[in-house]
Amino acid sequence: MSNRGGAWGGRAPAALAVLSDVHGNLGALDAVLDDVSARGIRNIVHLGDAVYGPLDPRGTAERMIERAIPSVRGNEDRLVAFPEGRNATVDFTRSELRADHVRWLTEFPPTIAWDGLYLCHGTPRDDATYLLLDVSPSGVRARSPSEVAALVEGLEAAVVLCGHDHTPGAVRLPGGVLVANPGSVGCPAYEDDQPAPHRIENGTPHARYAILSLRDNEWTCQRIAVPYDWDAAAALAGKNGRPDWSFALATGRTCRARHEPC
Secondary structure, three states, rough: OOOOOOOOOOOOOEEEEEEEOOOOOHHHHHHHHHHHOOOOOOOOOOOOOOOOOOHHHHHHHHHHOOOOOOOOOOOOHHHHHHOOOOOHHHHHHHHOOOHHHHHHHOOOOOOOOOEEEEEEEOOEEEOOOOOOEEEEEEEEEOOOOOHHHHHOOOOOOOOOEEEOOOOOEEOOOOOEEEEEEOOOOOOEEEOOOOOOEEEEEOOOOOOEEEEEEEEEOEEEEEEEEOOOOOOHHHHHHHOOOHHHHHHHHHHOOOOOOOOOOO
16 A cells, blocks of 8 residues: 655655654654754655654654654554554553544555655565564574565665664665665664564664665665764653663663663
């Protein structure tokens, strides 16, 4: 299912700020938006998972609505907007949001196709599967270009933009299609048990995004890491009962990987 351009219309701009996985981290989002503005970039997109997290989901929703930032729906946007089950983070996030914020989340399309660009959260067909990384009981590894190509087969796009794994990366497929992940604005490290137990760690607590540029008829992707007050974000997560998030936000690593108490 695709929204073909949605309210954007027209042609894709020559420079586009690509954000993903804000996860309710308003301080990180504001730092990224300031950096985007300082670079003179006016067009911004978001690849999903806007508010899920123990930080400031309400403030984040307000800022993204105020800035009219188009977004596809991430797996955790889906959990908040259409609860299939409950966990502590879903309960906290929903308790902080107003009904109009939840309605805003329900309106996110699962994918967007726009003038040669294709936006998704995970893969084009599954918002909970990584596109550029493979997870197995053996660990996490980068998918080969041929494996990525199989997951985007059939798309008519020059660029495929994805999020979900919080890890900045890009691969040029045979034929020239660029597949890129900007990394996470608001969550630099986490642990998950699906499809197998694994950790994602960026190693530093910076907010991350990317700039997609069209030059000489070729798209390129520049990865950006932005400093912000991550100690304040870590303190807020701790105040809201999530020492695991607090450690990750302050360090860019998971606490269990560093043998720290969570």
